[in-house]
Structures are given as structure tokens and as C-alpha cells.
Amino acid sequence: MNTGPAAVEALFEPYELQHLQLPNRLVMAPMTRGFAKQGVPSAQAASYYARRAASGVGLILTEGVAPNPIGSPETTIPNMFGAEALESWAGVVEAVHAGGGKIMPQLWHTGLRRKVAKSFDPTQLSVGPSAEYPELHDHRRGDPARMMRGREMTQEDIADTIASYAEAAANAQRLGFDGVELHAAHGYFFDQFFWRECNQRTDRYGGDVRNRVRIAVEVIEAIKRRTGSDFPVGLRFSQWKLPDFYDVTMIANESELAEFLEPFVTAGVDFLHASTRRCWEPAFAGSSLTLAGWTKKITGKTTIAVGSVGLSSPIAASEIGTRAPLENNLEQVCNLLARGECDLVAVGRAVLADPDWTAKVRGGRFSQIIPYSAESLQQLQ
Numbered sequence: 235m236n237t238g239p240a241a242v243e244a245l246f247e248p249y250e251l252q253h254l255q256l257p258n259r260l261v262m263a264p265m266t267r268g269f270a271k272q273g274v275p276s277a278q279a280a281s282y283y284a285r286r287a288a289s290g291v292g293l294i295l296t297e298g299v300a301p302n303p304i305g306s307p308e309t310t311i312p313n314m315f316g317a318e319a320l321e322s323w324a325g326v327v328e329a330v331h332a333g334g335g336k337i338m339p340q341l342w343h344t345g346l347r348r349k350v351a352k353s354f355d356p357t358q359l360s361v362g363p364s365a366e367y368p369e370l371h372d373h374r375r376g377d378p379a380r381m382m383r384g385r386e387m388t389q390e391d392i393a394d395t396i397a398s399y400a401e402a403a404a405n406a407q408r409l410g411f412d413g414v415e416l417h418a419a420h421g422y423f424f425d426q427f428f429w430r431e432c433n434q435r436t437d438r439y440g441g442d443v444r445n446r447v448r449i450a451v452e453v454i455e456a457i458k459r460r461t462g463s464d465f466p467v468g469l470r471f472s473q474w475k476l477p478d479f480y481d482v483t484m485i486a487n488e489s490e491l492a493e494f495l496e497p498f499v500t501a502g503v504d505f506l507h508a509s510t511r512r513c514w515e516p517a518f519a520g521s522s523l524t525l526a527g528w529t530k531k532i533t534g535k536t537t538i539a540v541g542s543v544g545l546s547s548p549i550a551a552s553e554i555g556t557r558a559p560l561e562n563n564l565e566q567v568c569n570l571l572a573r574g575e576c577d578l579v580a581v582g583r584a585v586l587a588d589p590d591w592t593a594k595v596r597g598g599r600f601s602q603i604i605p606y607s608a609e610s611l612q613q614l615q
């Protein structure tokens with residue numbers, strides 16, 4: 235395989251996302267790090283992100299950031315509210331922009347997957363579309379030990395949540411962030427509404443797909459009303475769910491995908507981030523198109539692909555703290571760009587482990603890349 239710079243040229247073509255001029259197609263994938271104190275980003279966060287920007291990554295999607303207290307899984311996760319957290323984020327934005335980078339926070343409400351005992355207020359129940367989330371793959375509904383439990387949201391809870399997302403996005407815009415991404419993947423808050431398994435509602439937020447996506451649609455609309463149309467809003471979605479539901483097919487085929495995605499497009503979403511564990515795998519039987527490929531084809535929107543770029547093993551929650559061997563699969567990833575299956579490519583563990591990954595790839599210095607390992611997660615650097 236050609237591992238020289240020519241093989242990865244497609245990754246380094248510039249791209250325009252709305253008015254944002256991105257220098258290349260590489261995106262740092264959102265990755266929770268857990269270094270915040272009482273929701274305030276750590277003092278190291280600015281240099282952590284600035285190092286990835288300096289290496290040339292086109293766009294940084296931050297770790298998940300809580301839009302409101304009940305959406306925060308635990309106090310080590312940063313908030314997008316509260317004076318101290320916002321001040322710390324301002325420093326992050328300034329450092330990334332000073333290095334010529336672009337950065338968007340990922341707004342992350344964990345819904346029923348909140349770690350109650352470690353959260354801001356353990357006396358409060360978690361909230362979700364219904365009261366339960368399956369915690370184990372071989373779960374049996376009704377067995378309390380196998381479910382994460384909370385309470386079903388009222389209409390008032392839903393209205394407050396939508397308002398808090400709009401407020402968090404407005405805070406991000408005021409701080410100078412370049413847009414926001416909504417985490418609607420991996421079994422968290424929005425995905426709990428999308429996934430029939432944990433949405434038993436009979437009101438306008440449950441039932442058919444239009445209803446199940448409604449809360450995310452209303453959040454996009456509320457953010458757009460608040461921030462104006464020039465502030466990019468993206469949505470990350472996935473078939474797979476945590477903790478280990480890797481074979482879920484919430485969306486069975488391309489027509490169901492179209493039904494799922496079109497409401498977001500109508501609401502004004504600017505980019506879609508199709509989260510998979512291996513970005514080149516076909517999404518549905520009968521076609522080689524990937525989930526990103528179908529997303530692009532159906533919506534025409536800016537589409538981000540993600541999953542195992544530069545690595546040989548896919549993300550697995552149970553192995554998040556272990557090694558992931560390097561693999562030069564970048565030519566395969568470039569083919570996705572060449573075939574128009576995506577516009578941007580997000581890279582997770584490889585960029586977490588090696589802050590200089592982008593420059594090394596660009597320079598064809600593949601053998602110098604620092605591999606992802608348990609130690610990668612221990613410090614924010």
C-alpha cells in the first residue's frame with residue numbers, strides 16, 4: 235500500500251461548511267475525557283485542543299458538553315452553562331483559534347444513562363422518554379438490576395430541555411465557537427427517543443418515526459431561532475448503542491433512513507455525522523454504500539464519516555481503556571471521499587493518542603504515529 239503523502243491527498247483538500255473555510259477534511263471526533271471539575275473544563279483543555287489544531291486537524295468537535303444539570307452524567311463532564319465553565323471554554327476557543335483551528339462543542343445530554351451517584355444532584359432521578367434504558371445486552375425487560383432507571387419526561391420537562399439546548403448553543407456562539415454538534419447517537423438522550431426499545435410514549439414524542447425524532451427537530455429549530463441561520467448546527471446519530479448493542483438496526487434500510495433524516499433537513503440541520511464503528515462498512519444489504527454514503531445521497535448535506543480511521547480495531551465500550559493497534563487504512567478512507575460518500579472524516583482514538591497525528595499523516599510519517607493505549611486516557615495532553 236502506498237503510505238506516502240500522495241495516498242492521503244484527498245484528506246487534505248479544503249472544504250466549505252456554510253461560511254466556514256476548513257483547511258482539510260479531517261475532524262477530531264468528540265471524545266469525553268472526564269477532566270472537568272464541577273462541570274468546569276480543566277485548565278489543560280485549552281492546550282489539549284490547541285495542540286490538535288496546531289497539527290492541522292480541520293475541525294475539532296469537543297468532548298460531550300452538558301447543556302443543563304440533569305443532562306450531565308457526572309461532575310467531571312464540562313458544562314455549557316454557568317459563568318466559570320463558560321469562562322474556561324472562552325480560553326479553549328481562543329487557544330484553538332489562535333492556532334488557526336476551528337472548534338464546535340458537542341452538546342450531550344445523557345438522559346437515562348446518567349451516573350446518578352456521581353451527578354450534580356443524586357437526589358434527582360434521571361429523565362428520558364420513558365423510565366428505563368437496557369443496561370446489558372442480554373437484558374430482560376422488567377428486571378430492575380438490568381435497567382438504568384429514571385422517570386418519563388413531562389411536556390414541561392421537554393419544553394425546558396429544548397430551551398436549555400437553545401441557551402447552551404447561544405452561549406457557545408457568544409464564546410466564539412464555530413457551530414455546535416448535537417450528540418444524538420450511542421443510546422444517549424435523543425437516541426433514547428429515536429430507539430423504540432426505550433421510547434414507549436404515546437404522545438407526540440413517541441410512536442412513529444416523525445414523533446420519535448420530534449424532540450431533536452424542535453431543538454434544532456430552537457437553536458436556529460436563537461443563533462440565526464449562519465451558525466452551523468450538526469447532528470450525530472448511530473445505529474449502535476451503548477453499552478454494547480453493536481448489532482442494533484434501528485433503521486432497517488435506506489427508505490427508513492430517509493424518513494429518519496428528512497425532518498432534520500427540514501428543520502435546518504447543516505451537517506450530519508453518521509457514527510459507525512468502521513466507516514467503510516456497508517450500511518444495508520444489497521449495496522456497498524456506507525451509512526455516511528446513504529446520508530449524503532439522501533440529504534445532500536455535509537456528511538461526516540467516522541470509525542476506525544488509522545486503526546485496526548473498532549471502538550468497544552468494554553475496551554475503551556485498552557490498546558487499538560495502528561493500521562494504515564487511509565487509502566480506503568480516501569476512497570469514501572473520492573466516491574462522494576462523505577465530505578469530512580472524523581478521527582477519534584488516533585487523534586486522542588497522538589496530538590500530532592494530522593501532521594504525521596500529511597507528511598507520510600505513518601511509522602512515527604504514537605498508538606492508542608490505556609495511557610492515552612490518563613492525561614489530558
Ligand SMILES: Cc1cc2nc3c(=O)[nH]c(=O)nc-3n(C[C@H](O)[C@H](O)[C@H](O)COP(=O)(O)O)c2cc1C
Binds near residue numbers: 265470
Ligand atoms: C475516550 C472516548 C470518549 C468518547 N466520547 C464520546 C463523546 O463524548 N461523544 C461521542 O459522540 N462519541 C464519543 N466517543 C466516540 C468517538 O467519537 C468515535 O465515534 C469512536 O471512538 C470511533 O472513532 P475511532 O475509531 O476513530 O476511535 C468517544 C470515544 C472514546 C475513545
